[in-house]
Amino acid sequence: MQKRALGRSGLEVSAIGLGCMGLSYAYGPAPARADAIRLLRGAFERGVTFFDTAEAYGPFANEDLLGEALAPVRNQVVIATKFGFAGGVPADGLDSRPENIRAVTEAALKRLRTDHIDLLYQHRVDPNVPIEDVAGTVAALIGEGKVKHFGMSEAGVETIRRAHAVQPVATLQSEYSLWWREPEREILPALEELGIGFVPFSPLGRGFLTGAITADTELASDDFRNKIPRFAAEARAANQALVDRIGEIAAAKQATPAQIAIGWLLAQHPWIVPIPGTTKLHRLEENIGGAAIDLTADDLNEIGAALDAIPVAGDRYPANLQAAVNR
Numbered sequence: 001m002q003k004r005a006l007g008r009s010g011l012e013v014s015a016i017g018l019g020c021m022g023l024s025y026a027y028g029p030a031p032a033r034a035d036a037i038r039l040l041r042g043a044f045e046r047g048v049t050f051f052d053t054a055e056a057y058g059p060f061a062n063e064d065l066l067g068e069a070l071a072p073v074r075n076q077v078v079i080a081t082k083f084g085f086a087g088g089v090p091a092d093g094l095d096s097r098p099e100n101i102r103a104v105t106e107a108a109l110k111r112l113r114t115d116h117i118d119l120l121y122q123h124r125v126d127p128n129v130p131i132e133d134v135a136g137t138v139a140a141l142i143g144e145g146k147v148k149h150f151g152m153s154e155a156g157v158e159t160i161r162r163a164h165a166v167q168p169v170a171t172l173q174s175e176y177s178l179w180w181r182e183p184e185r186e187i188l189p190a191l192e193e194l195g196i197g198f199v200p201f202s203p204l205g206r207g208f209l210t211g212a213i214t215a216d217t218e219l220a221s222d223d224f225r226n227k228i229p230r231f232a233a234e235a236r237a238a239n240q241a242l243v244d245r246i247g248e249i250a251a252a253k254q255a256t257p258a259q260i261a262i263g264w265l266l267a268q269h270p271w272i273v274p275i276p277g278t279t280k281l282h283r284l285e286e287n288i289g290g291a292a293i294d295l296t297a298d299d300l301n302e303i304g305a306a307l308d309a310i311p312v313a314g315d316r317y318p319a320n321l322q323a324a325v326n327r
Contacts, residue, residue: 001016006271014049016273037065071113095126096125122152150170156327164194172197173201203261204276204287208239210256215234219231230315235314241310246306
């Protein structure tokens with residue numbers, strides 16, 4: 001697989017990473033540990049070198065899973081993890097106090113079976129802690145060799161600028177996809193100016209853009225998507241028009257809708273690295289195939305026309321979670 005540089009940070013990773021959250025959190029029953037380890041090692045064997053986790057995924061279980069799976073190839077991969085929730089539990093609120101950042105980092109190093117974290121993100125901006133204190137704490141951890149690079153997630157432009165002035169931000173991770181293009185307005189131009197890479201999460205619209213989910217699909221009772229307005233049955237029915245149109249474009253390219261969605265992201269900027277997640281090996285291989293999709297200017301114009309013509313129904317987060325993004 002080709003590699004990409006995440007901005008001007010010196011951090012180089014595979015063109016497509018693997019979002020690991022679903023292996024232990026949020027999307028219904030987790031796969032058996034042996035199967036998850038097989039998937040993670042299979043990703044590496046197929047060229048993926050960028051793996052994304054967080055203390056909140058589980059909590060803690062996902063980091064421990066990656067620690068075991070990637071131990072044999074630790075020096076050949078880039079592992080990103082995150083701090084920022086009280087006790088690692090999003091429902092318990094935010095906590096980016098310097099002492100918590102340090103505690104989370106030390107615990108993550110043990111779970112990941114490593115002596116350094118390649119990329120440490122603030123999971124969400126904490127309005128109770130000055131971002132300068134957060135960036136300064138991570139800068140100290142970088143100075144101690146425990147962390148290599150600093151990242152932020154779902155942060156607004158001014159907050160990114162303030163953090164970047166204290167400790168260069170290597171990467172921003174936020175949602176970006178064919179059905180969520182808000183970063184194009186202010187975020188992407190600022191990142192290009194500052195030399196910061198961009199890692200889109202949910203590049204497949206939490207699975208909807210693959211075409212595998214319809215208005216009739218029944219999600220597991222503990223699936224996070226049940227709480228998302230965009231996944232209400234009536235919203236899924238309305239949004240099917242976008243998936244159908246992308247499916248037509250994919251068929252003409254002898255590709256799948258998922259591959260078009262990933263290829264479209266890769267075509268936006270050379271410093272963008274999407275991290276689709278999956279629990280299935282055949283979906284992993286399909287997603288990796290998105291890196292080989294060559295979208296011409298005409299293809300991109302056709303996709304853009306479809307996006308402009310078909311409005312997306314439903315908010316991307318419930319109201320109680322929306323307040324924590326783009327601070």
